Every structure is written in C-alpha cells, then in structure tokens.
Amino acid sequence: MNPPLELLKGKKGLIVGIANEHSMASGCAQAFHDAGAALAVTYLNDKARPFVEPVAQAVGAEIFMPLDVESDAQMDRLFTQIESRWGRLDFVLHSIAFCPKADLQGRVVDCSRAGFATAMDISVHSLIRMVHRAEPLMKEGGCVLTMSYYGAEKVVDHYNIMGPVKAALESVTRYLAAELGPKGIRVNALSPGPVMTRAGSGIAHFDKLIDEARSRAPEQRLVTIEEVGAVAVGLVSDQAKAVTGNIAYVDAGYHVMS
Template sequence: MLSQNELLKGKKGLIVGIANRHSIGAGCAAAFRVSGADLCITYQNDKARKFVEPVANEVGAEMFLPLDVTDHDQTEAVFAEIEKTWGKLDFLLHSIAFCPKDDLHGRVVDCSQKGFALAMDVSVHSLIRLANKAEPLMKDGGTILTVSYHGAERVVDHYNIMGPVKAALEATTRYLSVELGHKNIRVNALSPGPLQTRAASGIDHFDTLIDDAKARAPLHRLTTIDEVGAMAACLVTDFARSVSGNTAYIDGGHHVV
C-alpha cells in the first residue's frame, strides 16, 4: 500500500491505456494520485468504459474521456479538453500495446505485414502521436512514460513479434528524449517483469514466463502494479529530474539473469 504524500501536488497528468483495476496503468494512476497529482484518464471504447470507470472514480480523476489512439479526432479532442481545463500538462503515461492474436502467437518469421503494421502503430507510433500533442502543453517541462518489457532486449520464448515491437518502442523513447530534452521534457520507459494483467494473458504460455520470473529473479517473486506505480511516480518527481532516455526495470532483478 502506497503512503499519501505531496510529491506531485499541483501536477497534471494524462493516463492512456488502463484496461481495468489490475492493469499497470491502474497501479500508476493510484501512485500518481496518492502523490497529489490531478489526473485525466481515458478509456478505449464503450465496452472498455465499465472496466476503467471504477479506476477513474477511485483516483478521483478530474477528466474521464474516450480515446482510441487510432482515432485522430478523439486524440485531438482529449488534448483540447486538457488545454481548456488545465491549460497545461505535466506528465503523460502511455501504457498501450496490441498485436493480432494470430501474429502474436506465431513465429516472427511468419508475422503478416498487416499484423506487424498494426502492432507497430498501436504500440509505438501512438506514443509519437501523443508526445506530439503533449509537447506544446508541457510549457514548463514534463515527463513522458511508456511501458516496455525485457523481451525488447533479449529473446523471450513465446513473446514473439512483440519483442521487436517493444525494441522499437524503447528506441523511440531514446529519440524522443533527445528531441524534447531542450524543453526539459524527460522521456523514459518502464520495464516491469511478468504481471498477471489482461494484456499479458494474450501471450501464449504466459504461465511459463511467470514461473521463470519467480524461479530466476534475484528477489524470487513477481512485481506488483503498485511497485510499477511507485517507480512511475518517482520518475515524474523532481527526484528524477536528470533521468531521461532510460529504461527503468521493475522486475526483481530478472533482467540481469
């Protein structure tokens, strides 16, 4: 359980990609809120709304808006509402990944062109689009966070095409950090270990990844969404004011073994 503090008091943040209260985005939202931040939370569509709205209510989100990141008009509308309501944005969390099931469960060499393009668009280029819209609102600097996984660096059994996709996401993080750094906008990636989330459940043989993490990670346990949230909140605070272009591991040390 996170303790109440005011490290982010007065900060305004947008969270994109919460699936339900068990998702990484939800853990981050809770950490941001207990640190005093005001939040705007989005949901993908009407079907998703019933799962995301309880999270928005729990953290007292000031704005709760629809956002399918493939919809240009919805993206424009979200940032227009943020500008109208707050006049600024201090941080953005991008917690989105998608790949069609057939491509996700198949070999990389068999991945379809359409499936690869869709996975890259939703998982990677959406970060670029959101960063583009966030930049002019981060007038006094800010922080942009995204969510990766160790499979971006090493071949992980059954992670398949999402490995190259996450590698592209981490490279994008580094390039954005350089391009936006002169405006004091920091860009970092969070890299949790395997977590029991809805998104992770789509990975074939996911239980094997869970067992491997427990057995081989130095701490011999799984990371929690609260722990990921704590790292996310820290990266938004001034304690991390010199941290940019970084991939922060929150995986019990699993990435070193």
C-alpha cells in the same frame, strides 16, 4: 506499501491504457493520485468503459474521455479538453500495446504485414502522436512514460513479434528524450516484470513465463502493480529531473540474470 509523499502535488497527468483495476496503468494511476496529482484518464470504447470507470472514480479523475489511439479526431478532442480544463500538462503515461492474436502467437518470421503494421502503429507510433500533442502543453517541462518489457532486449519464449515492437518503442523513447530534452521534457520507459494482467494473458504460455520470472529473479518473486506505480511516481516527480532516455526495470532483478 506506505503511501508516497505528495511528490506530485499540483501536477496534472494523463493516463492512457488502463484496461481494468489490475492493469499496470491502474497501479500507476493510483500511485500518481496518492502522490497528489490531478489526473485525466481515458478508456478505449463503450465496451471497455465499465472496467475503467471504477479506476477513474477511485483516483478522482478530473477528465474521463474515450480514446482509441487510431483515431486522430479522438486524440485531438482529448488534448483540446486538457488544454481547456488545465492549460498545461505535466506528465503522460502511455501504457498501450496491441497485436492481432494470430500474429502475436505465431513466429516472428510468419508475422503478416498487416499484423506488424498494426502492432507498430498502436504500440509505438501512438506514443509519437501523443507526445506531439503533449509537447505544446509542457511549456515548463514535463515527463513522458511508456511501458516496455525485457523481451525488447533479449529473446523471451512466446513473446514473439512484441519483442521487436517493444525494441522499437525503447528506441523511440531515446530519440524523443534527445529531441525534447532542451525543453525540459523527459521521456523514459518502465520495464516491469510479468504480472497477471489482461494484456499478459494474450501471450501464449504466459503461466510458464510467470513461473520462470518468479524462480529466476534474484528476489525470487513477482512484482506488483503498486511497486510499478511507485517507480512511476519517482520518475515523473521533480526528484528525477536529471533522468531521461532511461529504461527503468521493475522486475525484482530478473533482467540481470543470464
């Protein structure tokens, strides 16, 4: 793909959820960088750092800090550093989802209370906590992106409890868009088709899901993390100032098929 124009020149953005160079968030980070943005990048813990640091270096991250979204203290330190270093924040990418394996790979009706609470807290409420801290730094408006999936709208085999969790995430996206719109802060969700990422590999029979997406999508192919990144750039740029509360499908058209 051709590199994007410098649509984000001068903008400051936070990227949360890079697992490695193959993750959706990595594709977005590279696209943001290529479009001229300065970036802050986080990693979960010391175990994750070696996989995230090469991505942070490749995009010239000006801030690189640990962030476990279950830790309010770590999140506070991150946003304090952003305020100290930049004094503002123009966009945030929230690309985080987690569910304990037993609950993720079991039926929805069998999901444990603890597993459901964990999935909702990390995958959904973490976005609310993040936006709560980002809002004061977006004095002149901004954009928040989160990462959803078609399983939020329709039942997808083996996606299980993450379907209801992503549905909640999409609803939160709409409510945040309504609440923050008067301040010029836009909130949208990306809904990419399946890509072979570490997150996807946790879903049972993921290979079958990949094959179905490839065969049934109108374009009869899978999307790439670079293509997801290109859409992300457009959404956080000033060219999309009238776009908020949307679910942006990047799935080669799969979501239009019955």
